[in-house]
Amino acid sequence: MKKIFIYFSLSLFFVGCSFKTPPNQWQYNSTNAFEAYKQDFLSSNDAAAKNDFNRATKHAKVSSDLRTLSRIYLGECALHISVGQEDECKKFKDIKDVVNDPFLNAYYSFITYQLKKEQIPLLPQIYQDFVGHVENLEYEEANEAILKMDEVTSQLLAASLLKENLNNETRNKMIEVSSFHGYKKALIFWLNETKNSTLDENKKAEISKKISILNSKD
Amino acid sequence: MPYSKMKLAVGVFVLALFIAVSMSLFFLLKEKGTFETRYSYHFSTESASSFNVGMPLKISGFAIGVIDDIALKDDGTVYMTFSVSEANKKWLRQDSVLMLNKPLIGSPHIELYSAIGNEPLAPGETLSIVLSDDINDMISKLEPAVNKMINIINSIDSITSYIARDDSELMLTLKNIEKLTSNLANNKSLLTSITGDTNSTQSLINSLNETARIMKDISKITSSLDSDIVDPSSSVLKELDAIMKDVKQKLDALDASVKAVGTYDTEILDLKEQISAGLQKSNQIMDKVDSLMQDEKISEVKLP
Numbered sequence: 329m330k331k332i333f334i335y336f337s338l339s340l341f342f343v344g345c346s347f348k349t350p351p352n353q354w355q356y357n358s359t360n361a362f363e364a365y366k367q368d369f370l371s372s373n374d375a376a377a378k379n380d381f382n383r384a385t386k387h388a389k390v391s392s393d394l395r396t397l398s399r400i401y402l403g404e405c406a407l408h409i410s411v412g413q414e415d416e417c418k419k420f421k422d423i424k425d426v427v428n429d430p431f432l433n434a435y436y437s438f439i440t441y442q443l444k445k446e447q448i449p450l451l452p453q454i455y456q457d458f459v460g461h462v463e464n465l466e467y468e469e470a471n472e473a474i475l476k477m478d479e480v481t482s483q484l485l486a487a488s489l490l491k492e493n494l495n496n497e498t499r500n501k502m503i504e505v506s507s508f509h510g511y512k513k514a515l516i517f518w519l520n521e522t523k524n525s526t527l528d529e530n531k532k533a534e535i536s537k538k539i540s541i542l543n544s545k546d
Numbered sequence: 547m548p549y550s551k552m553k554l555a556v557g558v559f560v561l562a563l564f565i566a567v568s569m570s571l572f573f574l575l576k577e578k579g580t581f582e583t584r585y586s587y588h589f590s591t592e593s594a595s596s597f598n599v600g601m602p603l604k605i606s607g608f609a610i611g612v613i614d615d616i617a618l619k620d621d622g623t624v625y626m627t628f629s630v631s632e633a634n635k636k637w638l639r640q641d642s643v644l645m646l647n648k649p650l651i652g653s654p655h656i657e658l659y660s661a662i663g664n665e666p667l668a669p670g671e672t673l674s675i676v677l678s679d680d681i682n683d684m685i686s687k688l689e690p691a692v693n694k695m696i697n698i699i700n701s702i703d704s705i706t707s708y709i710a711r712d713d714s715e716l717m718l719t720l721k722n723i724e725k726l727t728s729n730l731a732n733n734k735s736l737l738t739s740i741t742g743d744t745n746s747t748q749s750l751i752n753s754l755n756e757t758a759r760i761m762k763d764i765s766k767i768t769s770s771l772d773s774d775i776v777d778p779s780s781s782v783l784k785e786l787d788a789i790m791k792d793v794k795q796k797l798d799a800l801d802a803s804v805k806a807v808g809t810y811d812t813e814i815l816d817l818k819e820q821i822s823a824g825l826q827k828s829n830q831i832m833d834k835v836d837s838l839m840q841d842e843k844i845s846e847v848k849l850p
Binding site: 352356358359362379384402410485 | 836845848
């Protein structure tokens with residue numbers, strides 16, 4: 329019996345030792361922390377989001393390869409824009425010359441309304457259709473393209489960029505997906521947008537009440 | 547990995563973990579002697595104070611058993627039961643004696659004085675116990691010495707009060723010496739008989755008178771010195787002394803405050819470092835949790 333126990337413990341020990349940490353663990357840690365940041369930021373868990381972001385940047389700052397860091401800065405800026413917060417992506421702008429990544433530059437131009445035609449192919453595939461329609465001033469098609477996007481965060485970002493030309497269906501969809509995923513920050517932004525775009529006083533009052541309930545600390 | 551295989555792997559892992567934990571627990575308890583047979587013995591005392599269930603029974607400083615039960619009997623005595631393991635049963639012999647030790651420092655315990663060589667004591671037998679109270683022993687030993695010291699102090703007190711009395715022998719002797727010296731100064735014939743010459747006696751008396759006059763003058767000078775110079779100087783010095791004392795007190799207080807501030811500063815720095823280390827550790831845990839929470843392993847930050 330003792331022998332069995334010893335053999336079993338030894339095998340467990342060796343199995344435990346066999347998990348190898350990858351050499352670029354910092355990159356995984358940084359990416360994971362940023363994923364947590366996205367969730368916490370959109371869910372209005374600001375303290376946790378701050379910690380996640382600090383961890384993400386801390387891990388990214390251990391290497392001279394600053395692409396991860398620049399993606400974090402750009403991602404943070406995009407998230408701010410997706411919930412209606414003004415952001416000029418200063419952090420990314422400060423290091424963009426050092427990184428000099430055409431894909432990231434295209435993304436930066438896209439979220440700051442400075443996109444050039446030649447940069448469109450460098451954008452992530454998910455935005456290609458949307459940008460094509462916006463370029464041709466086909467806003468109804470652009471709205472549809474938003475609804476067809478697979479990623480919720482991409483939908484929120486694209487809708488925020490097109491907020492002046494958004495239809496009610498897309499706005500309602502944004503409220504629906506934000507509510508479903510518990511993205512409080514995005515939800516409050518889209519509730520406000522809907523309130524400002526509607527002329528129905530009853531609907532305005534109803535939305536105001538919802539916003540006040542969401543913002544109350546009771 | 548297919549879902550069914552994953553379920554099987556998880557099941558096997560959980561089962562293996564359960565078996566490993568159970569076996570570890572079993573061996574731990576076995577080593578602790580939980581499954582060993584224990585043998586009970588008894589003793590009676592007048593009082594249960596200083597005894598408690600779980601109190602160790604030692605031999606040569608090694609714990610060999612514990613008190614399992616304390617019960618009050620109908621005659622007012624206390625009946626106690628203790629048990630020992632199979633391995634330690636050998637120490638309990640016929641005529642073995644227990645002694646309660648209450649050391650000045652440390653917890654009380656029962657010491658077994660085994661009569662090695664005698665027949666082994668059968669389980670369930672009753673042993674006799676001797677109570678040894680180290681603190682009370684010490685006090686009782688100190689009592690005569692304290693009494694003696696009190697007697698000595700009383701004697702010194704009576705001697706000093708006797709000496710201080712006017713009719714004490716020491717006081718009478720002093721008075722006689724005073725009388726003798728005054729007579730010596732006034733009586734020429736006595737001095738002449740000592741010196742052997744009347745002129746010398748007169749000179750001696752003159753000298754003594756002159757000395758008395760000089761002493762009076764010196765006294766006057768010193769008294770004027772006292773009032774003119776010494777007294778003001780003394781008052782100034784006293785004031786200066788009071789000021790310096792006050793300054794010293796304030797400096798002491800300031801020094802304590804500076805030291806305290808320095809200590810707080812160091813403590814705050816230590817605390818800051820500890821908090822920082824704690825945060826780093828918690829961040830590391832959060833990194834691990836994040837990596838466990840992510841569905842897939844990706845090394846590139848995914849933009850919204």
